Amino acid sequence: MLLNVSERGPDHPTPADALPVVLLHGLFGRARNLGFVQRKLATTRRTLAMDLRNHGNSPHGPMSYPAMAQDVLDTMAHNHACPAIVLGHSMGGKTAMMLALTHPSAVRALIVVDIAPAQGGFDRLDLPENLDKIQFPAHLDLHGTNDLLRPFIANDAVRQLMAQNIRQGDNPGWAIGLPEILAAMPDIMGWPQLAPGLRYDGPTLFIRGENSPYISPKNYPVMQALFPNHRLESIHGAGHWVHADAPRRFTELVEEFLADIP
Template identity: 90%
Template sequence: MLLNVSERGPEHPTPAGALPVVLLHGLFGRARNLGFVQRRLAATRRTLAMDLRNHGSSPHGPMNYPAMAQDVLDTMLHNTACPAIVLGHSMGGKTAMMLALSQPTAVRALIVVDIAPAQGGFDRLDLPDNLDSLAFPPHLDLHGTNDLLRPYIANDAVRQLMAQNIRQGDNPGWAIGLKDILAAMPDLMSWPQLPPGLHYDGPTLFIRGEDSAYISPANYPVMKALFPNHRLESISGAGHWVHADAPRRFTELVEDFLAHIP
């Protein structure tokens, strides 16, 4: 499956050897969620922010991490962006890890944002099971979208996250493959069983929000086993949406990591 791509790059040709950077958003997000870091990196590198399947403007279909990693690889090859440095947040981080483990020659270096290669993640969204059968009025604007979702989603941040996935104006409705996403939630919450000894030797940076529980000391052994050449950085005052809570510090860590990739 070829994914929708938002590409940005420098005004002048990139230096020889400056590999492209692929950016992968989290659950119920889209490519533009990583816009701040993409704009910063695009000053010196080619960047490709992708809508993962069932998200943004990408096609819909059944989803799991091997399939999503294959989508990313197919899209990288289609856009002549292979190998690349791959950065993924949350669900995008699990997709990036799966890509690096299954296709290591396609991933020169890996950045994983606030997610571990383990069971867990997304447990605070608290979405009702019948959200995909939501009844939409004939016309909807942003204010009306929030009013429509409020009885179903009490958390303001989660409601805003979901509101970006509703098509507004005349004939409103879900713009994402919500049925496929909800059906895949057990797979998205988990982590696939991998062959013994499988690991990725490339440079790897894990970035966690200090106020987030998605990466914990219990995850350190599997992180070490799967990604032996990794380091972990924490950002104080940041939660799960690290890049939104502390964009400048987050981008500093990413740029410093990229500067040291041989």
Template identity: 75%
Template sequence: MLLNVIERTPEPTATTSPLPVALLHGLFGRARNLGFVQRRLAATRRTLAMDLRNHGASPHGPMSYPIMADDVRETLQHHAADPAVLLGHSMGGKTSMMLALRHPQTVKALIVVDIAPGRGGFSSLDLPQGLEKLVFPPALDLHGANDLLRPLIPNDAVRQLMVQNIRLGDNPGWAIGLTDILAAFPALMDWPALPEDACYTGPTLFIRGEDSPYVQPDNYPAMQRLFPNHRLESIAGAGHWVHADAPQRFSELVEQFLAQHG
């Protein structure tokens, strides 16, 4: 499946790196969620932020991490951006890890943001019941969408994340493949079984939010086994949305890693 891509490139007069960077968002996100990071990186290198399947403007269909990894690989090849550095947050981080493990020749370096190769990663969304049965009015604006979701999603941050997935205006509804996402939710929470010799030896940077529960010491053995050439950095005061909570420090870590390996 070819994914929707937002591409940003340096100005023609800029000194550029030949190696592109692909950015992959988390569950219920979209390519533009990583826009701040993409704009910074696009000053010196080609960047491709993707809507993963069932998200943003990409097509809908069944989901699993191997399937989504294949989507990313196909999209990179279609845009002549293979190999690339992958930067993935949460679900996008698991997708990036899966692509690196299945097709290491496609991934020159890997940045995984606040997720580990194991079960977990989305419980803080407290996925509400009844989203797929939500009744939409004949027309809807942003304020109305907030009011519509508030009884189901009292948490402001989670509600703002979900509002961006509603098609506003006349004949409103879900713009995302919600049925496919909900059907795949157990698999997205989990981590697929891998061959015993699965390993990505390329340079890997794990970045976690110090206030986030998603990368814990019990994840370290799997991280070491699957990604032996990795480094783990924690950002103080940041939660799961590390790039939003600490954008300056996050960008510094990414840019330093790319200067060494990208």
């Protein structure tokens, strides 16, 4: 499956050996959610932010991490972006890890944002099961979208995240593959059984939010086994949405890591 791509790059030509950067958003997000870091990196590098399947403007279909990793690989190849440095947040981080483990030659370096290769994540997105049964009016604007979602989603941040996934104007509705996403939630929250001995030896950076529970000491052994050439950085005061809570420090860590990639 070829994914929708938002590409940015510098105004001047980049060196022929400059590696592109692929950016992968989290659950119920879309490519533009990583816009701040993409804009910063695009001043010196080619960047490709992708809508993962069932999200943004990408096609819909059954979800699993192997399938999503294959989507990313196919889209990278289609856009002549192999190998690349791959950065993923949350669900996008698990997709990036799966890509690096199964197709290491396509991933020159890996950045995983606030998620571990394990069960966990997404408890702030405790969505009602009947979200896909919402009755939409004949016309909807942003204010009306917020009012429509409020009885279902009390958390303001989560409600705003979900609002971007609703088609507004005349004939409104879900713009994403919501039934496919909800059906895949156990797999999305989990981590698949891997073949024995599988690991990624490339340079890897894990970035966690200090106030987030999704990377903890109990995850360190599997992180070391799968990604032996990794380091872990923690951002003070940040939660799960690290890139939104501390965008400058987050971008600083990413740029420092990229500067060390040959």
